[in-house]
Amino acid sequence: MTTWIRRYSARERxxxxxVAISFVLAALSGLALFHPAFFFFAYLFGGGTWDRILHPFIGVFLSLFFIALAARFWxxxxxxxxxRQWMKHIGDELCNRDERLPEVxxxxxxxxxxxxxxxVTVPTLLISGIVIWQPWFAPYFPVWLLRVAVVVHALTAWIMILGIIVHVYAAxxxxxxxxxxxxxxxxxAWAKHHHRAWYREMTGK
Ligand code: HEM
Known part of the structure; x- marks a missing residue:
């Protein structure tokens, strides 16, 4: 019979x-604004105008939900x-030779x-996004700062999208x-195999 160990409460999940839903919505509506090749995503949000209106608000929701998540898991x-030892043995992790890894x-x-x-990326996206948010905040900033913020926003978004693709793949x-x-x-069995120190902590075994 399988023994189950509690890992996340309903609130945490x-x-x-x-966070995950707002991230997907923010990423798709943002990609539609980034390059014409992705513009078709705008139709999920009611067309170009609505996509442009909704994207910053979705970003604000993502940031608020993420602050709560980060506080829970910090x-x-x-x-x-x-x-550090685990990172040195990353090859063993990828090849499923977990017995060579330190307890996790x-x-x-x-x-x-x-x-x-x-x-790092969520607050960077929020701050750079507020700077370029027309018509509410952007008029208060000099043009050079808007140019820097647009580049920072796009680069940071790509880092986050790639990071989350790895996260989902690993999950x-x-x-x-x-x-x-x-x-x-x-x-x-999962806990013992992948997170042995946590397994001991939870079960006292
Ligand atoms: C979009 C689909 C997503 C899937 C399928 C997914 C799946 C998962 C799963 C299965 C876990 C549990 C891993 C474990 O307990 O070992 C987890 C944990 C976590 N996820 Fe996601 N996730 C997604 C999106 C996101 C996004 C967008 C973020 C943040 C922006 C995020 C942040 C986290 C964090 C912070 C944890 C706890 C791990 C830690 O604190 O180091 N996830 N996710």
Whole structure:
């Protein structure tokens, strides 16, 4: 019989999925504004005008939901000396030779890097987005700053999109992880295999 261990509460999962949904909407509506090749995404939002109106508001919702998520998970993402060891053995992780890896706590070093990447990119997108937000805020800033902000906004968005693609890929690739964010539980075998130190902490074994 499978033993299940609780990994996320209902509040944590709802918060995560609100962030994920707003991220997908922000990314699609933003890509439509970035290049004509992606303009067809605008039709999901009611056409070009509505896409342009809605994109900044979706970004504000994403930022607010993300602040709550970051506050919940902040304390689990501090780097430890074991994380440095884990990074040195990243090849063993990718080739499923987990027995050669140091014991991992609630999150591995890769997950922590993703966490800190989004902690930097979300506020950068929010601040640069406010600077270029016509007609409300942009008129208060000099043209040179608007030009810098547009480039920073686009580059940061690409970093975040690539980071989240890796995040989603890893979540699907490590069998049993998606369940953690949908049902809130993981199997004891999953915890023991991927996050042994956290497994010991949770079970006292
Ligand atoms: C779009 C589809 C997404 C899927 C399928 C997905 C899936 C998952 C899963 C399965 C976990 C649990 C991993 C574990 O407990 O080991 C997780 C954790 C997490 N996700 Fe996502 N996620 C998505 C989008 C996002 C987005 C857009 C963000 C942030 C902008 C995000 C931020 C996080 C964070 C911060 C954690 C906790 C890990 C940590 O704190 O290091 N996720 N996600």
């Amino acid at each position: 709802s918060n995560h999925w609100l 304390r689990f993402n501090h780097f430890t000396p074991a994380d 706590g609630k999150y591995n070093a890769g997950q922590k890097y993703l966490f800190w990447t989004v902690v 699907i690739w490590v069998k049993g992880s998606v369940r953690a964010m949908t049902r809130g539980t993981v199997s004891a």
